[in-house]
Amino acid sequence: MPSIDHKGWTKRLSRELSAAWAIARKDMRIYYLKPNIIVSGILFPLFMFLAFAIGKNAPAGTLIPGLISITLLFSASSIEPVSIPIERRVKTFDRLLSAPISLHSLVAGESLSGFLYSLGIACLPLAVGVIIFSTPIVHVPVLVIAMILTSFCFATLGTLFAAYPTENVGEVMSMLNTVRLPLIFISGVFIPISTMPQIGQKIALISPLTYGNDMIEFAYTGKSLFSPLLDIVVLVIFIMIFQIAANHLYKKFNE
Amino acid sequence: MQAIEVSHLIKKFGPLTALNDITFSVGEGETFGFLGPNGAGKTTTIRILTGISRPTSGTAIIFGNDIEHDTIAARQTMGIVSENSNVYDDLTAWQNMIFSAELYHVGRKEREKKTNELLMTFGLHERRNDKVHGFSKGMKRRLTLAMGLVNSPRLLFLDEPTSGLDVQSNLIIRDVVTELVSEGVTVFLTTHNIEEANVMCDRVAIINKGNIAAIDAPESLKKTIQSVQSIELSFNHSSIDQLEELRRLPMVNDAHKAGDKFKLYTEDPSEVIDAVMAYAHTHNLKVISITTLGPSLEDVFIRLTGLRRTGGAAHAID
Ligand SMILES: Nc1ncnc2c1ncn2[C@@H]1O[C@H](COP(=O)(O)OP(=O)(O)OP(=O)(O)O)[C@@H](O)[C@H]1O
Numbered sequence A: 001m002p003s004i005d006h007k008g009w010t011k012r013l014s015r016e017l018s019a020a021w022a023i024a025r026k027d028m029r030i031y032y033l034k035p036n037i038i039v040s041g042i043l044f045p046l047f048m049f050l051a052f053a054i055g056k057n058a059p060a061g062t063l064i065p066g067l068i069s070i071t072l073l074f075s076a077s078s079i080e081p082v083s084i085p086i087e088r089r090v091k092t093f094d095r096l097l098s099a100p101i102s103l104h105s106l107v108a109g110e111s112l113s114g115f116l117y118s119l120g121i122a123c124l125p126l127a128v129g130v131i132i133f134s135t136p137i138v139h140v141p142v143l144v145i146a147m148i149l150t151s152f153c154f155a156t157l158g159t160l161f162a163a164y165p166t167e168n169v170g171e172v173m174s175m176l177n178t179v180r181l182p183l184i185f186i187s188g189v190f191i192p193i194s195t196m197p198q199i200g201q202k203i204a205l206i207s208p209l210t211y212g213n214d215m216i217e218f219a220y221t222g223k224s225l226f227s228p229l230l231d232i233v234v235l236v237i238f239i240m241i242f243q244i245a246a247n248h249l250y251k252k253f254n255e
Numbered sequence B: 001m002q003a004i005e006v007s008h009l010i011k012k013f014g015p016l017t018a019l020n021d022i023t024f025s026v027g028e029g030e031t032f033g034f035l036g037p038n039g040a041g042k043t044t045t046i047r048i049l050t051g052i053s054r055p056t057s058g059t060a061i062i063f064g065n066d067i068e069h070d071t072i073a074a075r076q077t078m079g080i081v082s083e084n085s086n087v088y089d090d091l092t093a094w095q096n097m098i099f100s101a102e103l104y105h106v107g108r109k110e111r112e113k114k115t116n117e118l119l120m121t122f123g124l125h126e127r128r129n130d131k132v133h134g135f136s137k138g139m140k141r142r143l144t145l146a147m148g149l150v151n152s153p154r155l156l157f158l159d160e161p162t163s164g165l166d167v168q169s170n171l172i173i174r175d176v177v178t179e180l181v182s183e184g185v186t187v188f189l190t191t192h193n194i195e196e197a198n199v200m201c202d203r204v205a206i207i208n209k210g211n212i213a214a215i216d217a218p219e220s221l222k223k224t225i226q227s228v229q230s231i232e233l234s235f236n237h238s239s240i241d242q243l244e245e246l247r248r249l250p251m252v253n254d255a256h257k258a259g260d261k262f263k264l265y266t267e268d269p270s271e272v273i274d275a276v277m278a279y280a281h282t283h284n285l286k287v288i289s290i291t292t293l294g295p296s297l298e299d300v301f302i303r304l305t306g307l308r309r310t311g312g313a314a315h316a317i318d
């Protein structure tokens, strides 16, 4: 009977979601205050940003969108690359791998903690903009959606990199940094995409940060390179690609 | 229905064959032991049966659910206690338990009740709000066991549950397992302790280097096990002829020489000690040292598979 099928399906889904949420809460309790996460998730984007902002003559308030973008990038992708290798080493990761949940829920649960962390952290530059520089926000809903999607996208990217089967945090971090550091320069955060050379503009298209940053710029200035709708679609596609790739890799590397 | 049905399981890690075509089944309610030395493939078997690792070939079915294809259904009824006490150091004992219950979809009321009960049973209730960080090895082991039981499993995997523990922790763990068995829980445990396998298991599989040598009731295996007790001794001066002569003593099954020491295999050590003393007396020798050794797993395995020991290595006799 279809109604029973339906019931079984919703029960299964709610179980998967609550297990994913339990994994996320566990990560929050254990890792949010770990020193290396604070360094790579908070201090790193801040210093990065200051290094650029000091050289620029633009009014400080106009730098807020860029600061939000890179904060989201770094904080969202900093939890799992630290937590997962550590848990591999102390074998608690086996608990997750042997739990009666799908691998997708495991991946999503892991990403969820990075996601919430980065949303929390990104409220800092947001608040600084509003309170200190009175930077106006033109489209609040767009900003909310942009922050959510960007953050989830990079949290999933972090989980994807953490699939690399090592017990060494440094190994995952250095691989991740070879990807996420260049992203700052090719995504229009500091250098507007329109002023980049042809080849740079092409490369910008493959960076998810381009679309997240474009949407955040739009929310603040009303101007964007693409439309927010296109940004949303592309970000969702990136999230799906990262999620599926992560799922695939966790399965593959599982001996 | 069988609790576990394993058929032609092979697991390779690159060139290394960790499991070499093993087949066995475990009935519901049975306590089944995997007895084997380090590196035998015990943990590898558990990792495959719990779906953490995938077999190179062969199948494993848990209560009718194939672990590779109906993974979630197969896992729902399991409790897993891994060989390392894999608890979260930065969480409290209580949080560890609750998290474990959440992973297994245990409802809120039930998980709090179960957590209270289990922490009480394992003598951890007073420390429930302390971070596990400061727990002793035995406390962590008991917590690991409690976490494995929080979903009231029908099938419990215990990977070397008592190794390295003191007598008291050991007893608590054995009592709990006995209690579970009386409630009909199926237990699959690994150990390299012959005595433990004897006390706890209905049937024991002896495994070495990825091969199962025998599966039998511990009583029957005991005979084989006892036949490979041994005595190690040395005389004040030794010659190579002595080896042959010692081998011919009554009750000696086999003998070999390592350095200035002789090792005699027997099922009756005390008889052989008497014989050795008499031998020394008639040959005007002094016994410098003599020790009885319990059976080593390696020896049992060699006896069972018809391998013969030469020096340190073992090779087959055709
Ligand atoms: N992930 C892995 N990669 C490569 N080899 C492995 C891996 N896991 C296990 N092995 C090898 O497989 C063999 C069996 O190991 P396993 O851990 O199953 O032994 P065990 O019986 O549990 O031993 P112990 O009593 O020491 O726990 C060993 O030779 C081991 O080195």
Ligand SMILES: [Mg+2]
Pocket: B042, B043, B044, B083, B159
């Ligand atoms: Mg082992």
